[in-house]
Amino acid sequence: xxxxxxxxxxxxxxxxxxxxxxxxxxxxxxxxxxxxxxxxxxxxxxxxxxxxxxxxxxxxxxxxxxxxxxxxxxxxxxxxxxxxxxxxxxxxxxxxxxxxxxxxxxxxxxxxxxxxxxxxxxxxxxxxxxxxxxxxxxxxxxxxxxxxxxxxxxxxxxxxxxxxxxxxxxxxxxxxxxxxxxxxxxxxxxxxxxxxxxxxxxxxxxxxxxxxxxxxxxxxxxxxxxxxxxxxxxxxxxxxxxxxxxxxxxxxxxxxxxxxxxxxxxxxxxxxxxxxxxxxxxxxxxxxxxxxxxxxxxxxxxxxxxxxxxxxxxxxxxx
Ligand code: 13P
Ligand code: SF4
Numbered sequence: 001x002x003x004x005x006x007x008x009x010x011x012x013x014x015x016x017x018x019x020x021x022x023x024x025x026x027x028x029x030x031x032x033x034x035x036x037x038x039x040x041x042x043x044x045x046x047x048x049x050x051x052x053x054x055x056x057x058x059x060x061x062x063x064x065x066x067x068x069x070x071x072x073x074x075x076x077x078x079x080x081x082x083x084x085x086x087x088x089x090x091x092x093x094x095x096x097x098x099x100x101x102x103x104x105x106x107x108x109x110x111x112x113x114x115x116x117x118x119x120x121x122x123x124x125x126x127x128x129x130x131x132x133x134x135x136x137x138x139x140x141x142x143x144x145x146x147x148x149x150x151x152x153x154x155x156x157x158x159x160x161x162x163x164x165x166x167x168x169x170x171x172x173x174x175x176x177x178x179x180x181x182x183x184x185x186x187x188x189x190x191x192x193x194x195x196x197x198x199x200x201x202x203x204x205x206x207x208x209x210x211x212x213x214x215x216x217x218x219x220x221x222x223x224x225x226x227x228x229x230x231x232x233x234x235x236x237x238x239x240x241x242x243x244x245x246x247x248x249x250x251x252x253x254x255x256x257x258x259x260x261x262x263x264x265x266x267x268x269x270x271x272x273x274x275x276x277x278x279x280x281x282x283x284x285x286x287x288x289x290x291x292x293x294x295x296x297x298x299x300x301x302x303x304x305x306x307x308x309x310x311x312x313x314x315x316x317x318x319x
Contacts, residue, residue, distance in 0.1 A: 015041075022042075025065035026246070028043075045220045050073065050118070050133075053073035053077060062289065065281070074297045085285035086280045091277060092177065094121055115128065125310060132314055142169070161173060162212055193237070202216065202240075207239050238257060238259060241273055260273070
């Protein structure tokens with residue numbers, strides 16, 4: 001067997017030996033996603049990763065994604081050991097929302113219900129009334145609006161703005177953005193549509209409003225995958241991280257999959273739209289963490305207990 005096959009086999013047997021399960025995001029390397037599938041783990045969006053990790057009987061979770069995903073897993077299962085291939089994999093939304101500044105913002109607006117995106121630290125979640133992922137943000141805010149509540153939203157301004165426009169809710173926005181999705185360009189998609197007029201445009205809501213405006217479907221990674229499968233269009237333009245192409249190619253091998261441009265001239269780009277933090281997860285650091293047991297996620301128990309409430313509210317709402 002090749003060196004990579006040997007690595008893969010080693011990971012498979014270590015997962016068994018350690019009573020560990022691999023929980024991976026759609027943006028990770030195809031090799032990681034394939035291993036999660038082959039070993040009974042999960043590959044999914046951040047909502048399903050949270051649910052899967054909480055409900056799986058394994059005593060150890062290996063979360064291949066970015067840090068907030070590991071923290072969410074630990075908050076929901078404090079009794080489990082949660083490890084990550086690297087603890088360096090963060091997220092621009094998490095970085096852009098420091099807990100102390102966020103708490104001060106909340107303090108200034110005590111009349112608002114605090115809704116935070118899952119892409120935040122445990123400390124920020126601990127301050128929230130609700131946590132949401134992109135797959136249920138609209139439904140949760142719509143519900144809160146129907147209850148007459150005014151919202152304080154953090155950190156992604158594009159997703160928050162999208163949710164406010166769609167629901168008509170009164171939403172006060174934090175100023176954060178995803179460095180990957182913010183780069184998609186409306187003009188590039190318009191140019192592509194001239195070449196592929198029949199293509200469906202599927203957009204993650206972390207993208208700017210001008211890009212969202214061109215979408216046939218706006219949704220989380222899972223919702224984008226489902227739309228690519230269910231829509232009749234034979235060509236699909238996708239505005240999200242290119243890691244998603246692994247699953248799309250599996251599900252709709254006969255369709256033409258086109259990454260949305262991050263430059264304005266319609267030029268496609270295979271190396272762009274690739275989250276640098278998701279890309280830090282590899283076979284090598286995965287095997288190392290299983291062998292040596294490091295990179296454990298620790299969440300202060302008191303903070304974790306506070307953050308568990310809005311996270312559980314999210315999972316109950318989504319159920
Ligand atoms: P999803 O919840 O859609 O998987 O999104 C997570 C994320 O980080 C998107 O950039
Ligand atoms: Fe964060 Fe954007 Fe990377 Fe998702 S793609 S983890 S939102 S930086």
